[in-house]
Amino acid sequence: MKRLLMLLIVMVPLLSGCWSRQEVNDIAIVLGVALDKAKNGHIQLALQMAVPKAASGSNEGSSSAEATTLVSAEGSTIMDAYRIIQEKLPREVFFAHGRVIVIGEELARDGVFSILDFFSRHRQAHLRNYLLFTKGEAIDILQTNPQFESITSEEIREKEKTGVGISVQVRDFFGRLLKDGEEPIAAQISNLPVRAVSQKGGKGAGTAKIVPSITGTAVFQGDRLIGWLDDKETRGILWIRNEFESGVMTIPIPKGKGGGRIGAQIFKVSTKFKPIFHNNKLKVKIETYGEVEIFENDSRLDLSNPAVLNTLQSVFEKYVQTRMQLTLDKAQKKLKSDIFGFGQAVYRANPKKWETYYKTRWYDTYPNLEVEIAPHIRVQGTGFTTKEILLPETNK
Numbered sequence: 001m002k003r004l005l006m007l008l009i010v011m012v013p014l015l016s017g018c019w020s021r022q023e024v025n026d027i028a029i030v031l032g033v034a035l036d037k038a039k040n041g042h043i044q045l046a047l048q049m050a051v052p053k054a055a056s057g058s059n060e061g062s063s064s065a066e067a068t069t070l071v072s073a074e075g076s077t078i079m080d081a082y083r084i085i086q087e088k089l090p091r092e093v094f095f096a097h098g099r100v101i102v103i104g105e106e107l108a109r110d111g112v113f114s115i116l117d118f119f120s121r122h123r124q125a126h127l128r129n130y131l132l133f134t135k136g137e138a139i140d141i142l143q144t145n146p147q148f149e150s151i152t153s154e155e156i157r158e159k160e161k162t163g164v165g166i167s168v169q170v171r172d173f174f175g176r177l178l179k180d181g182e183e184p185i186a187a188q189i190s191n192l193p194v195r196a197v198s199q200k201g202g203k204g205a206g207t208a209k210i211v212p213s214i215t216g217t218a219v220f221q222g223d224r225l226i227g228w229l230d231d232k233e234t235r236g237i238l239w240i241r242n243e244f245e246s247g248v249m250t251i252p253i254p255k256g257k258g259g260g261r262i263g264a265q266i267f268k269v270s271t272k273f274k275p276i277f278h279n280n281k282l283k284v285k286i287e288t289y290g291e292v293e294i295f296e297n298d299s300r301l302d303l304s305n306p307a308v309l310n311t312l313q314s315v316f317e318k319y320v321q322t323r324m325q326l327t328l329d330k331a332q333k334k335l336k337s338d339i340f341g342f343g344q345a346v347y348r349a350n351p352k353k354w355e356t357y358y359k360t361r362w363y364d365t366y367p368n369l370e371v372e373i374a375p376h377i378r379v380q381g382t383g384f385t386t387k388e389i390l391l392p393e394t395n396k
Contacts, residue, residue: 025052027094031068032153033129034138035115037107038074045081046072046139047093048153067150070142078118095124099153100160101131101170102138102189108218108225116174116223127171130160132189133218133225141212144191156212160187163245165214165234177223180359181343185237188216188228219337227335229327236327239288239320240340242271249292251315258300262312264292266377275346277353283370284342286324291380292316303382316377324373336367 032048048068071088075081086093101119103112119125134141146155160167168186176184192215193208217229217237229237238244246267253260271288292313294303301308331339343362347354358365 026091028089028091029097030093030095031097031099031151032142032156033098033101034072034104034142035078035101035107036104036137036139037110040074042074042076043078043081043107044072044074044139045078045085046070046142047085048142048151049093050151068152070139072139078115095119095122096126098126098129099151099157101129102141102156103131103133104138105133105135105225107138108133111223112225113177113223116170116177119170120174127169127174129170130157130187131168131170131173132156132160132187132214134189135228136191140191141189144210144212147194147209147211152212156189159212159214163243165231166217166237166243176341177220179341179344181338181345181347181354181362182341183222183337183339184220185339186218186220187214188218189213190215219331219335219339221335221337226337229330232323233327233330236324237331237339239269239271239324240273240286240327242269244269244271249316249319250296251312251319253299253301253315260299260301261296262294262299262301263296264294264316264379266290266292266316273340273342273345275342275349277350281370282346282358282365283372284345285372285374287374287376288320288324289376290320291378293381294379297382309379309382313377313379316379317375320375320377321373324375328371328373332367332369332371336363338362338366342366342369342371 029050030047031050034046034048036044036046038044048070051067051069071085073081073084073088075084082093103115107115119129120127132141141156142152144152146152149155149158166185166187168184173184173186176182189212191210192213194211194213195208216231217234218225219227219229235244235247246265246269249264249266251262251264253262267290269288269290271286273284273286276283276285297303301312303309303312328340331337343354343358343366346358
């Protein structure tokens with residue numbers, strides 16, 4: 001009985017809860033991180049944190065500035081700047097609920113490995129934060145007010161989750177950085193004006209509002225930013241990397257065939273590429289498949305005619321090939337960065353050949369690598385009508 005009593009006395013304190021837990025009242029929750037290169041060469045760290053008194057009340061009608069606070073400091077390292085910020089706050093900085101990390105161009109061109117190293121080692125900083133880069137200063141991105149969410153960091157995260165552009169988390173970037181034969185990429189974010197129409201009386205236009213928008217792709221060689229791809233070129237990345245889910249295409253019809261345009265949605269997209277070794281020469285063949293449904297037709301084409309549909313499929317395939325080739329040319333010839341992972345494909349296809357020959361020569365091989373693009377597009381539907389619709393005046 002005495003032994004049982006002694007055991008209970010020892011165990012009761014252990015059942016009181018987690019010894020390392022942190023009370024909500026004692027922490028400052030970080031939602032977004034911005035990193036820039038300061039004028040003196042140091043790192044500027046800015047943390048967007050939730051304001052407890054704003055969160056405890058009604059958020060209706062509140063702005064990002066009211067729901068959060070932005071605190072920044074400069075230091076020789078991230079840890080140094082983090083320490084200075086901590087000294088300013090009455091609560092412990094808490095990274096576990098972070099949404100996004102935004103890095104400015106000037107700092108990214110110097111290399112981001114030390115930045116990622118900090119977030120991979122910190123016990124609270126999850127690697128699921130979305131990683132984005134901007135041509136300006138990262139702190140400016142977090143200082144804008146969101147459109148639909150109450151917090152800027154949350155709105156950026158929601159935009160990344162839509163899959164419209166490149167969507168990369170810290171762990172994804174780190175994984176590609178450590179691989180041979182593949183270079184990392186991430187989303188480019190910019191502050192753009194959006195003009196809202198005033199609904200008062202239904203007349204007039206509202207003032208332009210600056211909001212953070214996904215505008216392209218940041219391209220790296222190793223851990224250094226080397227260039228950018230715009231929105232059109234980003235679509236080509238998604239095609240080649242098999243990350244394209246669905247999208248809209250507008251195809252101009254040649255004047256010789258009546259002119260006009262056809263608007264369609266493409267879906268069920270899949271892409272595969274494989275290296276081909278022949279006579280000691282390497283080539284990569286990309287095959288992409290997709291289905292198209294037509295939603296607009298202001299051309300003279302009769303979509304009920306099978307021959308016309310076959311011709312139209314060829315036009316769609318040419319369009320896809322051109323878009324993919326546009327991205328491929330810039331990544332290969334200008335930026336010389338293997339953002340598609342062709343080198344990884346070579347390694348998987350022939351590890352011995354990669355290790356003994358291509359691994360040490362890949363930076364010279366990749367820019368001149370022959371790549372064949374073979375698109376296969378099928379028109380799956382033409383809507384409820386196959387004929388062009390003409391107004392009576394036009395028909396006359």
